[in-house]
Amino acid sequence: MIITSQGFGHFEKKVNNQDFGIESPRMVLILDGCSGAKYSEVGTRLFAQLFSRKEEWDSAEKFEDNVKEVFEDIILMMSKYYKTPEEMEENFITENLLFTIIACFDMGDKYVVKLFGDGYIITQNVRERTSYMRFAYGKCPPYFAYRYCKNLKDPRFSDYTFKTFIFDKAVFPKIAIATDGIQPIAKGEVKMMDGRIFEGNQAYVDIIIKGKKQKFYDDITIGIIGGESK
């Protein structure tokens, strides 16, 4: 199930929802577009469309290779529109392809979460207590697209890889992933959400988010394996 809602800050600035997500019965993928980029929503939707066309796109083992192939395909396709690699880096990659990638896979007895960028992993333990793990790296989080940029201010960005977290279902029966727009819920500013996220009650979560929309400055997207999206 994927729940996504435009942040109130983006609504005020007339910026589209830059988050996007796709899912299959054994995997959910959410993408959080960089707010500072002009066309993040284009990059997230383009990437998700092409990614879902890949063979075994919802396989955990092939996930990182699939991501890499899709990025390279997109850059190759677009390269003829730009005279130099530097121009393409400045005008296409950094304006379209900067987004966080978070994927959650159901592997039978465990969940595997792969993360590149910043975001949240939401867990529920055996006593049904919800925890919000925040992965934050300041104002400039690392993005996968930096691998294709040669003129970075911080060269460390090009060496980053996916983080992988494994959650045993005996300890954590339920796992969700979310973009950093969920922060008001994680901080406790929006109540009555902890258990509801995992119930798969999309309508309820939607109502709460829309009812408290002024607290959600950034776009919010929650991905949970199972349930049905709109």
Added chain:
Amino acid sequence: MSILDGFKSNQGTGDQTSDMHKTDAVTSKFEPVNGEIRRDEPKRVDRSKAHVPSRVDKPKKKGFFGGLIGGGAAEDKAAVAPVTTDDKKKPIDMEYDDYSGLNYGQSSGSGFGFGSGFVSYKPLENKKFYFILVENSKEIDKIKDMISAIIGNYVVDEKSLTCIVNYGGVLHFSEPLDLKDLTSLPVLVENDIGRLARLYDALCALKTLIDSKKKSIEDDKTKRVIVNSIDILCIGTCRDVGSKHSKDEAIVAFDEIIRDSTVTTKYICLTEDGFKEAAEFGFKSIGSISVNYQ
């Protein structure tokens, strides 16, 4: 002299209003919580059982004014209507609980007015209680200035109380501190920095402490204080070394703490490696001090 002596000696004397009070004081079953009954003090009236004395009694003449203004006519009127011209001029003594905050819990009041000897209520003040658990380890010791800053930023409620719990080889609970005391407080117990980190023991001890604090009312000199919300902040690596309690016991104890919706929890790990461990306990918000992509 017994308490009834006053009743006997006061019968039929004085003016109408004071007569009523003095009589009522004896017939009332009300007793002040603190202190002894004083015979010259007004007391709460149990109207159902009180002798209703002098509303139909004739008021007695009181010297010059009683004879001149009141006269016989006043006496006649009093048989029908108890409030005389003189009574209208004077404020009528009313009986009510004294909230003024004077003579709290003291039986030996001034003896004047109706503040003394009555049950008085101290104002009830809500307080937030912060429990800050800090791992007493070498890793934390290296960044103790940052830890102090984190604590300083986290505790924002001026009326709150804070208890800093250091857990290493021993558990050390600080006295409840006000906000201003936090700035000068060392966050680590210097002589206990080592390899032990008894997190499980600390969580079990915390449960016992919170059970005693939660919803309890503590009397102060001028107010009563109730702890109506609790905030738990834990800073460390989320590892345990050397605890007497098991992990399961600690999880159960912590779960009982956070069952109450007024309890908020947060764990700040040194690195992301401790996230899963903190989530296993059920800390709601889990973050990392480091912003490096590890």
